[in-house]
Amino acid sequence: MFRTSTLLSLFTLSLFHLASTASHAHIGRDIAIPLAKRGSLTKPDGRFDVEKATAARLRLERKHRQNLINAERHLGRDILSTLSSDAFTHTRKSGGIALTDQEEDLLWTGTIAIGTPPQKFKVDFDTGSSDLWIPSSKCLTCSPSHRAYQASRSSTSKLENGTFSIHYADNSTSSGPIYTDTVTVGGVTVTGQFLSAVTKESSQLSQEPTDGVLGLAWPSISELNSNPFFLMAMNQSAVKEGAFAFKLASKGSELFIGGTNKKLYTGPIEYHGIVAQDYWQIGNASVSLNGTAISSKRKTIIDSGTTLMGASPSAVAQFYARINGSRQDPDLGGYYSFPCDPTPAVSLSWGGRDWKIDPVLFNLGDSGVPGECVGALVPTDLGPRVGNDTWLLGDTFMKNVYTVFSVEKQSIGFAKLA
Numbered sequence: 001m002f003r004t005s006t007l008l009s010l011f012t013l014s015l016f017h018l019a020s021t022a023s024h025a026h027i028g029r030d031i032a033i034p035l036a037k038r039g040s041l042t043k044p045d046g047r048f049d050v051e052k053a054t055a056a057r058l059r060l061e062r063k064h065r066q067n068l069i070n071a072e073r074h075l076g077r078d079i080l081s082t083l084s085s086d087a088f089t090h091t092r093k094s095g096g097i098a099l100t101d102q103e104e105d106l107l108w109t110g111t112i113a114i115g116t117p118p119q120k121f122k123v124d125f126d127t128g129s130s131d132l133w134i135p136s137s138k139c140l141t142c143s144p145s146h147r148a149y150q151a152s153r154s155s156t157s158k159l160e161n162g163t164f165s166i167h168y169a170d171n172s173t174s175s176g177p178i179y180t181d182t183v184t185v186g187g188v189t190v191t192g193q194f195l196s197a198v199t200k201e202s203s204q205l206s207q208e209p210t211d212g213v214l215g216l217a218w219p220s221i222s223e224l225n226s227n228p229f230f231l232m233a234m235n236q237s238a239v240k241e242g243a244f245a246f247k248l249a250s251k252g253s254e255l256f257i258g259g260t261n262k263k264l265y266t267g268p269i270e271y272h273g274i275v276a277q278d279y280w281q282i283g284n285a286s287v288s289l290n291g292t293a294i295s296s297k298r299k300t301i302i303d304s305g306t307t308l309m310g311a312s313p314s315a316v317a318q319f320y321a322r323i324n325g326s327r328q329d330p331d332l333g334g335y336y337s338f339p340c341d342p343t344p345a346v347s348l349s350w351g352g353r354d355w356k357i358d359p360v361l362f363n364l365g366d367s368g369v370p371g372e373c374v375g376a377l378v379p380t381d382l383g384p385r386v387g388n389d390t391w392l393l394g395d396t397f398m399k400n401v402y403t404v405f406s407v408e409k410q411s412i413g414f415a416k417l418a
């Protein structure tokens, strides 16, 4: 079986050509950051970085468009019913993985171990995709700064049938064989985990500050068509609880595997049931500006592997129409600018608390026009498969809350950060 995927160019705004078996494989991310700090989308002088922001926007579209195609192919079965009954016994481990804030909020990475004896990798933990891949030691085009998987040095490594590959819109490709091996994340060990070791890496990939990606979404969007790490961990009774949780911040960021870290949040966790077993997606969201709901009954995808927030061009136009003086600026790669002072107070609610986005996180920096700043809500064309009522909430949103992804409850939970 040959598995292919499309990773769309970061540098073209043309419509995406989708191969029938294309992949959402997602490479790293960058993060919207406070103006006061130096970060990926804001230059040292406080100016908005158009080139990087255009790339960030395209990554977001690319990944989610492909996710949808995979989901259409695989949806329909209830994955939880295929788990062993032991998956729900709560006797095993849980643990936190410290996430390192790379290059002042460029992205957060954490370390995982693959193989026997363990080989360590720095990965992006991505709730918006479902596969694990890292560079292979046989990769000649991979960056020397990335760590590489040596299958021959792992006694538990097993070569599986098929090829995993990622095609870019610029026609470059990254691809590699598929293995199963033992994988440890935060002290939780899984055997027989499907993964790909990429033997050919495009220059776009080799520039990423992370070795690879560990996907945490549901199997229906897996390009390897296999169970992602966390589901495997549950099925092997390797985790204490069927949930994992994120705190994303400049300091003390953490992915907690097998439950929640009670030190990192206060008060109750507000849970909302997911729409389907594909993305981590919940419905009935309303979006408010200055405390007034301007959009309701939206679907929202909560994606740790996406920098910003995205919605359909029409939904984004409606949003900024409520902010006097805002406009879409072709010079800003299609991003919108708004009068900097005051930065709009944006919040989201799913019928419970109002979860506020810190205005500092909504502001991506000085647009180049005096008094104008760039907003972190970006028009995102997800293609005809997604309704125009779906919003993608990346790190701009997740940095404001403690976010729990519960497989067992089939829910996403939010709590106040401690």
Ligand SMILES: *[C@@H]1O[C@H](CO)[C@@H](O)[C@H](O)[C@H]1NC(C)=O
Residues within 6 Å of the ligand: 079, 082, 083, 084, 227, 231, 232, 235
């Ligand atoms: C869980 O493990 C059982 C064997 O114990 C296997 O039959 C089943 O397919 C697995 N399900 C998932 C989702 O991994």
Ligand SMILES: *[C@@H]1O[C@H](CO)[C@@H](O)[C@H](O)[C@H]1NC(C)=O
Residues within 6 Å of the ligand: 159, 160, 161
């Ligand atoms: C790989 O494919 C071959 C031929 O289709 C089959 O005989 C073999 O069992 C497969 N191996 C695995 C590990 O699936």
Ligand SMILES: *[C@@H]1O[C@H](CO)[C@@H](O)[C@H](O)[C@H]1NC(C)=O
Residues within 6 Å of the ligand: 169, 170, 171
């Ligand atoms: C990629 O290949 C296709 C088909 O060969 C071609 O039409 C297209 O122009 C190429 N794109 C680039 C950016 O070279």
Ligand SMILES: *[C@@H]1O[C@H](CO)[C@@H](O)[C@H](O)[C@H]1NC(C)=O
Residues within 6 Å of the ligand: 312, 314, 315, 318, 388, 389
């Ligand atoms: C979504 O599309 C429908 C039909 O094209 C349109 O009536 C509606 O106004 C759109 N909603 C948004 C938020 O763009």
Ligand SMILES: *[C@@H]1O[C@H](CO)[C@@H](O)[C@H](O)[C@H]1NC(C)=O
Residues within 6 Å of the ligand: 289, 290, 322, 323, 324, 342, 344, 345
């Ligand atoms: C939000 O409220 C502030 C303070 O009252 C006001 O200056 C600003 O214009 C409001 N913005 C929007 C978009 O309603």
Ligand SMILES: *[C@@H]1O[C@H](CO)[C@@H](O)[C@H](O)[C@H]1NC(C)=O
Residues within 6 Å of the ligand: 322, 324
């Ligand atoms: C936007 O401008 C209109 C017309 O000038 C004014 O009536 C309205 O109050 C303004 N809204 C905000 C939020 O400032």
Ligand SMILES: *[C@@H]1O[C@H](CO)[C@@H](O)[C@H](O)[C@H]1NC(C)=O
Residues within 6 Å of the ligand: 284, 285, 286, 296, 349, 350, 351
């Ligand atoms: C949906 O959200 C509204 C408020 O925006 C709330 O009143 C309602 O109870 C919610 N519905 C569900 C099913 O949660």
